[in-house]
Amino acid sequence: MIKHLLSGADLDAETATLILDTAAEMATLAGREVKKLPTLRGRTVVNLFYEDSTRTRISFEAAAKRLSADVINFSAKGSSVSKGESLKDTALTLQAMGADAVVIRHPASGAPHRLANWIDGSVVNAGDGTHEHPTQALLDAYTMRSRLGRLAGLHVAVVGDVLHSRVARSNVLLLSTLGAKVTLVGPPTLIPVDIATALAPGVQVSYDLDAVLPTADVVMMLRVQRERMADSYFPSAREYARRYGLDAPRMRRLAEHAIVMHPGPMNRGMEIAAEVADSPRSTIVEQVANGVSVRMAVLYLLLGGRGAGAAQ
């Protein structure tokens, strides 16, 4: 098993499938009276969040607690980071406290990779800048597999702000490894040149959402990340919603079995219409529930065995 989970590319098909299968077992816990396992008793997991997050932080916290690990939550606000402490000094502090795993979210792409060189424990990337978010890709793959029964051969349309989306990058890498066919859809300004060939072979790019919808098994809508946009990438929110938003008429063009996903948080009325988000095709709430199971699987597989950390 790998020591860190930094990128969707860290996982080969076998490891990714092991994580999804383990997550399926973890999911059975939700139906039990005692929703807790003693597996990671005495291990410490630090949630190191330099960026705001609702879902991911709570999800990791719930996952670690269900495995009986001790959880320390750290958010940059209200910590010594606001006094100017560097990532490295913070990392060494965590190291001294004996963190077995650090779950990090950071606005700078590559921060988890740097962190992995400084500390002995496992590092899990919970989103770094516009780079990657591998556990989101895993929970998306898990959701697709549990709804549609398979991943190999699925056609997945990833729609919207690909340029700023770490979710898109990790999903393209992981889904390609697992045999799904990915088409990136969005305005040319939000799809980096050469991204298809740079990420994984076989990835398609389209600027026309309506042309892609009829053949898609999965439509994954991405949030338009206005906080990361310094320039105007499209003329107006209304024009974006017209051309790339998933509304009810567009949803009707989907195949009968097709599902609609969104990593959250949603801009209702922008990339996704409220009636689509609340329709039975939408897996948005399921994705959150599956996130806990998938993160339990990741924490178990990284920390459950002998010295994934310093001992090796």
Next chain:
Amino acid sequence: MAYPQAAQPAVASPPPAKVILTSADLHRVVDRIAHQILEKTQGADRTVLLGIPTRGVPLARRLADRIRTFEGVEVPVGVLDITLYRDDLRLRATRAVGHTEVPSGGIDGQRVVLVDDVLFSGRTVRAALDALSDLGRPSSVQLAVLVDRGHRELPIRADYVGKNIPTSLTESVKVTLAESDGADEVKLIGGAAQ
């Protein structure tokens, strides 16, 4: 690594193996345990068999099958994976998690019979008892094993034993079953040659 060994043409002979139970013996033993369960539980009423993977699972199914044949009683069979409850997780590489399947009636108020192939240190059973208490509250828990090889490290004993085999710690007991390995047999491997 391979070079020093390759210099010697004759590879060390495999450790001596002694057959303890043949296929016919094994069937008789399963029949007897099924009868004993029926006797001790007054007809296997409100009883659930839970097999511990890997080989406890086919054994539990066989016991339920024999009980059905003998008295026409349908005993629910489940699977209890104990990976996440082991006390030696930190001593080895990460283990894959198996599938746990509790019969639809649950285990609350039921008499649970845990089924495993070999009883050795007792640590597997300890983990199984912990796992059970997270799944519900059985009225009582019993243990059925095909082979008891001794060397207990915990105060645990079996209620139904197929065969007691005194062993030394250098020996190992190898159980193969038709469902998982193609043939029924129990062998004692290693130790001093007879």
